[in-house]
Amino acid sequence: xxxxxxxxxxxxxxxxIMTTIITxxxxxxxxxxNIIIDPDSVLPQTHPMxxxxxxIEKIFGNKVTVVIGIRPQNGTIFQKNVLQKVQNITNKIQNxxxxxxxxxxxxxxxxxxxxxxxxxxxxxxxxxxxxxxxDSEFIxxxxxxxxxxxxxxxxxxxDEKTTLIIAEFKFPKxxxxxxxxxxxxxxxxxxxxxxxxxxxxMAMYLGLLEKYSSRMIFLFPLSLFIIGLIHYEAFxxxxxxxxxxxxxxxxxxxxxxxxGMMHEPFDVFNACTPILILAIAAGHAVQILxxxxxxxSKIKNDKPNxxxxxxxxxxxxxxxxxxxxxxxxxxSVAALGFFSLTIFELRSIRTFGIFTGAGIIxxxxxxxxxxxxxxxxxxxxxxxxxxxxxxxxIWDNATEWFYKISMFHRKSVFYFVGTLIxxxxxxxxxxxxxxxxxxxxxxxxxxxxxxxxxxxxxxGTNLFYAVIEGPTQDSIKRxxxxxxxxxxxxxxxxxxxxxxxxxxxxxxxxxxxxMNNNNLKYFNIPTSQDLVAQYLFLYSNSGDPGDFDSYVxxxxxxxxxxxxxxxxxxxxxxxxxxxxxxFVADKFPKDIKILFGGGSLSTVxxxxxxxxxxxxxxxxxxxxxxLITSLVFRSFLAGFLILVPLxxxxxxxxxxxxLFGIPLEISTSLISAMAxxxxxxxxxxxxxxxxxxxxNSIDESTAIKKAFMxxxxxxxxxxxxxxxxxxxxxxxxxxxxHIWMGFLIATAMLVSSISTLTIFPSLIFTLRxxxxxxxxx
Numbered sequence: 001x002x003x004x005x006x007x008x009x010x011x012x013x014x015x016x017i018m019t020t021i022i023t024x025x026x027x028x029x030x031x032x033x034n035i036i037i038d039p040d041s042v043l044p045q046t047h048p049m050x051x052x053x054x055x056i057e058k059i060f061g062n063k064v065t066v067v068i069g070i071r072p073q074n075g076t077i078f079q080k081n082v083l084q085k086v087q088n089i090t091n092k093i094q095n096x097x098x099x100x101x102x103x104x105x106x107x108x109x110x111x112x113x114x115x116x117x118x119x120x121x122x123x124x125x126x127x128x129x130x131x132x133x134x135d136s137e138f139i140x141x142x143x144x145x146x147x148x149x150x151x152x153x154x155x156x157x158x159d160e161k162t163t164l165i166i167a168e169f170k171f172p173k174x175x176x177x178x179x180x181x182x183x184x185x186x187x188x189x190x191x192x193x194x195x196x197x198x199x200x201x202m203a204m205y206l207g208l209l210e211k212y213s214s215r216m217i218f219l220f221p222l223s224l225f226i227i228g229l230i231h232y233e234a235f236x237x238x239x240x241x242x243x244x245x246x247x248x249x250x251x252x253x254x255x256x257x258x259x260g261m262m263h264e265p266f267d268v269f270n271a272c273t274p275i276l277i278l279a280i281a282a283g284h285a286v287q288i289l290x291x292x293x294x295x296x297s298k299i300k301n302d303k304p305n306x307x308x309x310x311x312x313x314x315x316x317x318x319x320x321x322x323x324x325x326x327x328x329x330x331x332s333v334a335a336l337g338f339f340s341l342t343i344f345e346l347r348s349i350r351t352f353g354i355f356t357g358a359g360i361i362x363x364x365x366x367x368x369x370x371x372x373x374x375x376x377x378x379x380x381x382x383x384x385x386x387x388x389x390x391x392x393x394i395w396d397n398a399t400e401w402f403y404k405i406s407m408f409h410r411k412s413v414f415y416f417v418g419t420l421i422x423x424x425x426x427x428x429x430x431x432x433x434x435x436x437x438x439x440x441x442x443x444x445x446x447x448x449x450x451x452x453x454x455x456x457x458x459x460g461t462n463l464f465y466a467v468i469e470g471p472t473q474d475s476i477k478r479x480x481x482x483x484x485x486x487x488x489x490x491x492x493x494x495x496x497x498x499x500x501x502x503x504x505x506x507x508x509x510x511x512x513x514x515m516n517n518n519n520l521k522y523f524n525i526p527t528s529q530d531l532v533a534q535y536l537f538l539y540s541n542s543g544d545p546g547d548f549d550s551y552v553x554x555x556x557x558x559x560x561x562x563x564x565x566x567x568x569x570x571x572x573x574x575x576x577x578x579x580x581x582x583f584v585a586d587k588f589p590k591d592i593k594i595l596f597g598g599g600s601l602s603t604v605x606x607x608x609x610x611x612x613x614x615x616x617x618x619x620x621x622x623x624x625x626x627l628i629t630s631l632v633f634r635s636f637l638a639g640f641l642i643l644v645p646l647x648x649x650x651x652x653x654x655x656x657x658x659l660f661g662i663p664l665e666i667s668t669s670l671i672s673a674m675a676x677x678x679x680x681x682x683x684x685x686x687x688x689x690x691x692x693x694x695x696n697s698i699d700e701s702t703a704i705k706k707a708f709m710x711x712x713x714x715x716x717x718x719x720x721x722x723x724x725x726x727x728x729x730x731x732x733x734x735x736x737x738h739i740w741m742g743f744l745i746a747t748a749m750l751v752s753s754i755s756t757l758t759i760f761p762s763l764i765f766t767l768r769x770x771x772x773x774x775x776x777x
Contacts, residue, residue, distance in 0.1 A: 001321045005372060009313055012373035019370040023250055026257025033256060035213050036175040036265040037206045039602075041348040042666055047605040052597025056465055059553050060560050061103050061168050064176075066093075066183050067461050068165040069198035069454045070190075076160040078138045083107065083131050085190040086163060092186045093167045098179055102546040103168040105155055111547055112151065114144040115507070115539070117514030122535070124542040127151070147518065150506040153459045153499060154564075162457040169203055180207025198450035200461045205437050208447050212735040213271040219732065223275045223725040224249075227282050230724050234395050234717040235289070236388040237381065243374075244285035247366050251281040254366075255359035259351070268440075268667070270352045272729065272741055277359030279725040280334065280678055283718035284327055284363055285371065287685055290714045291319040292375070297386055308380040316372050324368060326688040329632050330681040331364040336628070337621040337680070341670075344617065345609060352670065395717050396709065402716075402757040403708040407701065410762040417758050421648050421751075427655030434663040435570040435603035442734035459499030459564035463599030464492075464573065466561040466580070471591050473555040477532045482508060482525045484588040485561060491583050492563045497572055503561045504551040511535040562599075570603035577604060606666055618650065625680050633687065635771035641763055642683040645755035649675040649748040656747060667737045671744045678722060679752030682715040683760055690764070691772050704761070712757055719753030722746075 008015055043050045057063045068089060072082050087108040093099045094109070105111055112127045127145070132138045142160075145151055155164045172178050180203065187197050224245060232241040252274045259270070296315035299306070338360065341353025405413055441448050454461050468476065468485055475481060482505055489501040509523050515535065516522035526532050539547075552559045565573070577596055584594050597605075622643060630639035653675060654664075662668060689711035690704060697703035722745070729742030764772055 001324055002317065005317050005320050005324070008369055008372050009316060009376045012376055015369050015373040016377075019250070019366070019373075023253055026254045026260075029257035029260035030253070032260040032263060034175070034265050035210050035267070035271060037209045037213070037267050038265070038348075039202070039206060041267060041351070042346050042606070043602055044345040044605055044609040046345065047609065048595075049597035049601050049605040052465070052467055052595040053599075053602060055595070056467060056560065056598040059558060060550055061100060064169040064171055064179065064203045065201045065463075066165075066167045066169060066179065066199070066203045067201040067454060068167070068183070068187060069162055069196075069200070069450070069457065070165070071162040071196045071198070071453075071457065073194050073196065077107075077156065077163045078132075078142060078160065080131060080133055082163070082195065083128065085195060086165065087128075087131060088190055089186055090165055093165070093183075096182060096186075098169050098172065098182055100168040100170060102544075103550060104165070105167075106165040107151075107155060107163055109165075110544060112155065113543055113547060114148060115510045115514050116144075116147060117516070117518055122511060122514050122538045122542070124539055148510060150502060150510065154502060157457050159457075162454075164454070164458055166201075175210050176203055176206035177210040178207075179203045180211070196453075198453050200447065200451040200454050202437075204447060205441075208441065208445075209268050212732065212738070213266065213268050215732050215735070215738070216266075216271045216274065219728050219738075220274050220278070222731070223278060223728045226724040226728060227279060227721045230717060230721040231282065231286060234286075234393070234713075235293070236391065236393070237293075237385045239375075239378070239381065239385070240286075240289060243371060244282040244289060245278075246374075247285040247363055247371055248278040248281035250366050250370070251359050251363040252277050254362040255355055258358050259355050262351075262354075264351050264355075267348055267351075268737055270348070270355050272738070273352060273355045273359070275725055275729070276356055276674065276678075276745075277363070279722040280356075280360055280681075281363030281366075282725075283678075283681065283722060284331060285367055286718050286721075287327065287681075287711070287714050288319055288323050288367060288371070290710060291323045292316065293381070293386070293390075294710060295319045295322075296381060297390060300386070312378075312380040313376050316375050320368070320372050322692070323685075326685055327364065327367060329628065329688075330684045331360050333625050333628050333680045333684065334678060335360040335364075336624045340620045340624060341617065343620065346606075346666070349666075349670065395713055399708055399713040399716055399757070400705075402712065402754075403705050403761075406758055406761040407704060407765060410766055413758050413762045417755070421652055421755070424659075425651035425655040427657070427659035428651065429658060430661075431654055431658035432571065432663050433607050433665070435606045435665040436568050436663070437600075437603070438568055439663060439665065440667070440735070440737050442736060445734045455499075455566045460497075460566040462565040462568040464498070464563035464565050464576065464601060465596070465598040466563075466584075467593075467595040467597070468559040468561065468588075469593040469595065470557050473557055474529070474533070475592070476504065476552055476556040476559045477529050477536070478589075479525055479527055479529060479532065480589050481559075481592055482532070484584075484592070485559060486525060487587055488561060488580075488584060488594075492561075492580070495576065497566050497576070499564045499566060501561060501563045502551075504548060504559050507539075507548065507551070508532060508535060511539060565600060568600040568603060570607040573600055574604045574607065577601065622646070629680075629684065629687075633771040635769060637767070637769045638687065638771045641760060641767075641769070642680060642687065644763065645683055645752045645760055646675065646679045648755040648759070649679050649752040652751045653744055653748050657744065662740055662744070668740050668744065671741065671748065674745055675748035675752060678749065679756075682719065682753050682756035685711040685715060686756055686760065687764075687772065690761075694773060704765075708757070708761075715753050715756055719749040722749045 070086060086106055090106045090108050094101050094104055108128045113124050114127045116123050132141055145156060169179050191197055228241050228245050231244055255277055292315055295318040299311045299314055335357040338353045338357040342350045344350055451461055485503055486505050492498050492501045509525060512526050513523040626639035626643055629642045630636050653671060689707040693703035693707045726742050726745040729738040732738035
């Protein structure tokens with residue numbers, strides 16, 4: 001190590017030039033980075049419900065949906081100005097290259113047909129050919145809607161005071177914010193004091209996520225400022241302010257550049273990663289910086305007449321040679337912990353793991369090359385700088401207090417800290433695994449308010465799909481299959497969370513009625529498959545070819561049943577799926593398959609994956625930490641002891657989530673990996689420093705205190721800096737993903753560092769393991 005560092009110092013100009021070249025290369029790669037939310041990246045693609053979802057999207061569309069609610073302040077929707085606004089918005093969406101023009105449903109869209117019969121047979125015509133202006137025309141329109149009950153509570157509310165426009169859009173190349181902005185610009189001219197317009201749907205939600213994720217442009221500099229401020233307060237020197245942040249910023253640029261090379265966009269999860277890398281990289285840099293000041297002061301006190309630049313180089317050499325191996329172990333543990341996320345099936349989480357792991361490795365490389373080369377060129381610290389760094393501060397007083405209680409009051413530490421951790425951990429009893437898109441957004445956000453109103457007035461904005469699949473072409477035209485579908489819809493309609501269901505069955509029943517003089521008693525399924533086929537043929541003579549694309553495939557081998565649900569809670573939906581599966585088990589012909597998936601059922605799939613993968617992931621990271629630390633210290637006991645602060649952080653985190661009602665969902669599931677990946681550093685640095693000081697000192701208490709005042713003190717303000725850096729995410733008003741991450745990671749860091757300074761050393765003093773005490777003087 002000494003020879004390596006000597007060469008770095010000797011060839012520092014080359015090192016600086018190479019670092020600059022590499023950094024410029026990665027800066028160039030940043031041009032490919034943008035914030036785009038890809039819903040597929042957060043879904044387990046092999047899960048049966050997601051496989052079904054992909055099948056639905058391929059055959060029926062129904063992926064990127066926008067729901068627009070229109071409600072007059074007074075009266076019903078049967079007013080000229082209301083219907084004119086519906087037509088204006090519908091036409092603008094249909095004329096947009098962003099939309100799927102054949103899959104737009106509203107009172108004025110071409111797809112919305114009035115099916116009726118006369119003496120000549122079936123008549124299919126647009127529900128609204130032109131906007132009514134006379135009372136008689138409005139009466140005719142009401143009659144047409146009443147005669148086509150499929151539209152009731154779908155695009156017109158039961159009380160006739162609200163109407164919906166449901167539009168499907170193409171998957172956007174430039175992000176969902178493009179769709180969100182287009183829709184808002186489209187409806188804006190139609191807003192006035194007499195009309196309420198509400199916006200919801202998956203496309204609007206994903207656009208909002210992109211908008212909120214872009215807040216990192218402002219939150220990252222603020223986090224940088226907070227971390228730098230804490231470092232300056234801890235050391236009270238300019239080097240402490242600047243150098244750790246230089247390492248951190250370069251590590252962020254390198255890892256973000258790697259993300260650009262991979263052509264992976266920032267999403268809601270890895271958009272926070274720059275702050276994480278910033279905090280971790282700065283934390284490791286602080287450990288070396290702290291040791292540098294100690295070595296410089298020691299050499300200067302021993303040899304006051306020595307040239308300051310020579311002292312500077314020796315201090316750089318000594319600090320890195322002593323802390324470098326420890327940093328290598330700590331970074332390896334953290335990086336492998338994050339790289340282990342690549343076993344997750346969710347692509348977004350795999351990207352997060354690679355991004356963060358690469359950032360930690362980048363920080364390690366920079367601290368072992370660029371920083372010693374740069375520090376050897378900088379002006380050595382002067383008397384004033386050394387005096388300020390060595391002055392007694394709140395950090396010293398806090399660290400000394402931790403030393404005293406751990407050294408002399410171990411039983412109290414075990415009782416008090418252990419009981420506190422246990423009590424907080426018990427909150428995990430109330431922890432719920434519940435994925436809901438609406439949970440991610442603050443309850444006062446306009447999107448949530450709009451969505452709530454649409455769910456109140458209409459059938460629901462959350463979709464539940466069932467695919468009915470037959471063995472051959474025209475299977476869906478079979479009366480026994482249609483009756484089974486009808487029974488399924490009747491069962492679903494009885495559920496309190498479902499506002500309406502729709503399928504091809506409603507249209508076939510309406511065709512049967514229209515071909516029998518519009519007699520209501522014939523609003524049922526024909527008993528003959530040939531008759532069903534004839535009705536569909538007659539419809540095609542006057543209807544449009546794509547009218548039923550959302551309900552059946554071209555071969556009538558598959559049909560889609562859509563249920564409109566008033567909640568997207570995965571707990572509610574999972575229970576619903578379980579009950580529906582029981583119902584359909586013996587209600588359909590044996591040769592018919594029923595598949596569930598798509599829409600809000602994706603949250604059920606995520607739930608199942610999170611429960612399994614999260615347990616696996618925690619065990620994997622714990623195993624990684626245990627094996628590496630056991631190998632490095634050649635002691636299984638070392639591995640167990642270093643796990644103690646990490647397990648405390650994980651259990652307390654889950655407990656706090658339960659106590660505060662924070663659900664375990666896809667965003668919060670990452671926090672345990674972060675806590676373990678970052679928190680292992682504190683115990684590793686403390687173990688190495690205690691062992692080093694005990695080997696170099698006769699007096700045990702003096703050696704332990706010195707380790708506390710060095711590595712322990714650094715752990716305290718590093719965890720504070722990480723907590724402060726992530727704490728800025730709590731300023732992201734209305735975006736619960738940021739708020740939860742900021743709160744929980746800050747808590748995890750503080751719990752981990754405090755456990756490292758209390759329970760961890762208390763256990764070491766009590767057990768006196770050989771890996772710490774065996775080679776004492």
